[in-house]
Amino acid sequence: MTGTSVVIERDGLDSLVRALISDGYLVVGPTVRDSAIVLAELDSPGQLPAGWGVDVAPGRYRLRPRADGAVFSHSAGPQSWKQFLHPSRQRLWSTRPDGTYSAEADARPRYAFLGVRGCDLAAIGVLDTVLTGGAHPDPSYARRRGGAFVVAVNCTEPGGVCFCASMGTGPSVGAGYDLALTEQLGPDGHRFLVEVGSEEGARVLSRVQRREATGEEVDAARAEVESAAGRMGRQMPEVDLRDLLRRSRESPRWEEVASRCLTCANCTMVCPTCFCTTTEDVTDLTGEHAERWQRWSSCFELDFSQLHGGSVRGTGAGRYRQWMSHKLSTWYDQFGTSGCVGCGRCIAWCPVGIDITEEAARLAEDAEGSRGDVPPRAAG
Ligand code: SF4
Numbered sequence: 001m002t003g004t005s006v007v008i009e010r011d012g013l014d015s016l017v018r019a020l021i022s023d024g025y026l027v028v029g030p031t032v033r034d035s036a037i038v039l040a041e042l043d044s045p046g047q048l049p050a051g052w053g054v055d056v057a058p059g060r061y062r063l064r065p066r067a068d069g070a071v072f073s074h075s076a077g078p079q080s081w082k083q084f085l086h087p088s089r090q091r092l093w094s095t096r097p098d099g100t101y102s103a104e105a106d107a108r109p110r111y112a113f114l115g116v117r118g119c120d121l122a123a124i125g126v127l128d129t130v131l132t133g134g135a136h137p138d139p140s141y142a143r144r145r146g147g148a149f150v151v152a153v154n155c156t157e158p159g160g161v162c163f164c165a166s167m168g169t170g171p172s173v174g175a176g177y178d179l180a181l182t183e184q185l186g187p188d189g190h191r192f193l194v195e196v197g198s199e200e201g202a203r204v205l206s207r208v209q210r211r212e213a214t215g216e217e218v219d220a221a222r223a224e225v226e227s228a229a230g231r232m233g234r235q236m237p238e239v240d241l242r243d244l245l246r247r248s249r250e251s252p253r254w255e256e257v258a259s260r261c262l263t264c265a266n267c268t269m270v271c272p273t274c275f276c277t278t279t280e281d282v283t284d285l286t287g288e289h290a291e292r293w294q295r296w297s298s299c300f301e302l303d304f305s306q307l308h309g310g311s312v313r314g315t316g317a318g319r320y321r322q323w324m325s326h327k328l329s330t331w332y333d334q335f336g337t338s339g340c341v342g343c344g345r346c347i348a349w350c351p352v353g354i355d356i357t358e359e360a361a362r363l364a365e366d367a368e369g370s371r372g373d374v375p376p377r378a379a380g
């Protein structure tokens with residue numbers, strides 16, 4: 001049944017959520033909380049953000065009510081699936097003076113992620129490579145990721161800071177989903193085209209009322225997603241970014257962006273692919289019990305690059321250059337892909353609205369002006 005397309009009505013989405021919950025999945029999806037679309041555990045389909053959209057711009061994010069009841073017409077919120085697969089803080093082990101040592105019995109939630117967009121599905125793929133692709137896979141990530149059921153969503157409404165189309169990660173979802181939805185709103189009803197990507201997806205979907213999709217419905221859904229590609233709020237310059245960043249190491253632009261950057265690390269916290277961590281050891285007041293915790297870290301923190309004698313990236317310019325160069329250039333050297341999937345979160349949640357696409361465009365302009373030989377971006 002994989003590869004087939006069916007249609008479910010609006011209440012079929014609710015049935016899908018209930019089927020996943022009754023199958024024992026911990027369903028995580030979008031909901032409205034704290035004036036934002038956040039990802040949270042859903043106890044019922046009524047918590048989905050029906051009738052909410054967002055207005056997003058550099059340094060700005062606002063909820064906006066919608067009259068059409070759309071469930072997935074909002075672009076990326078402040079969180080990503082990273083926080084469930086690679087938690088911001090987790091205990092690694094604890095020990096006692098008698099030498100008793102216990103490695104953390106890591107929870108094995110059986111997640112069902114509902115509403116994963118193309119950019120974020122690509123980001124999960126990047127994390128898979130980083131955290132499980134090498135000689136020392138992260139066991140916690142592997143356990144959380146292993147049983148995850150993915151309900152992806154083809155994006156039909158990109159936000160003001162989205163640029164997945166120019167990064168090749170959206171608006172249609174790539175491989176790696178169990179089910180993929182395309183939301184369709186119109187005068188003749190509110191429904192979802194569903195594509196089946198796995199046997200488990202087919203099994204879960206068999207419990208939801210559905211009918212075969214017509215060729216016209218499949219074509220209409222495809223056309224809407226293609227149209228979304230032309231409505232992205234941003235795009236990366238069409239140059240070889242990997243080469244551009246390599247060649248921009250001494251650019252005066254780094255000092256200029258540092259004059260605006262607060263080195264607050266928001267961009268790395270919201271980024272769905274930033275994976276850096278540090279560890280902290282703590283004891284209780286009696287000294288009888290010690291624990292080691294892992295928490296997210298950031299290349300914007302001064303002590304992130306602390307080596308003997310001091311930090312090797314002591315300036316904001318150096319830290320911004322490191323972040324952007326890693327994302328767009330040296331990530332290829334390490335992991336074979338870009339570290340940026342074009343979700344736009346770092347632009348929306350930067351308190352001073354620094355925009356990675358604008359910074360790349362300025363570097364490209366400078367390079368073109370000084371040398372006139374910036375190579376075009378390699379295909380793919
Ligand atoms: S670019 Fe923006 S979000 Fe990132 S560290 Fe600088 S001020 Fe903070």
Ligand code: SF4
Nearest residue numbers: 271340341343344346
């Ligand atoms: S660098 Fe910015 S746009 Fe790219 S994946 Fe990270 S948060 Fe998204």
